[in-house]
């Protein structure tokens with residue numbers, strides 16, 4: 001019984017430590033998101049962490065012009081160029097739930113863990129389950145943590161939707177992501 005309690009205490013301490021680290025790294029991703037916001041881009045920031053070191057950083061660019069320049073894609077590319085063999089030990093932090101393109105890239109890269117802040121009921125794909133996906137991805141499905149510093153990310157998206165000059169986003173009051181951010185709750 002003593003050993004069981006001891007092990008449970010260690011697991012619980014590790015979880016707390018992991019949570020503390022998640023907050024620190026998400027703050028870093030939020031910094032990138034703020035830089036994107038200053039450039040009138042969707043405030044998506046992403047970082048990739050391996051063994052306590054940041055090995056990839058990205059932020060959304062060309063909102064309204066490119067459908068590919070997503071923060072996660074940029075951060076993943078840098079991280080995998082650094083060390084693709086240890087991708088399963090990497091964690092990707094992003095301020096918005098990854099879209100289907102980024103989620104596909106995450107699966108292909110075999111990143112072990114995803115942590116995101118704000119859910120995206122418009123384009124988010126992180127709720128896909130392994131059985132929705134090709135067999136290739138069943139064995140190595142990432143661990144997903146949701147809602148870390150969600151309100152901080154939501155506040156940035158609120159500012160973006162209230163101030164952006166991008167026509168697509170300022171004409172979309174019925175868009176589920178816009179509603180998530182602009183509705184008081």
Ligand SMILES: [Zn+2]
Nearest residue numbers: 070098099102
């Ligand atoms: Zn994406």
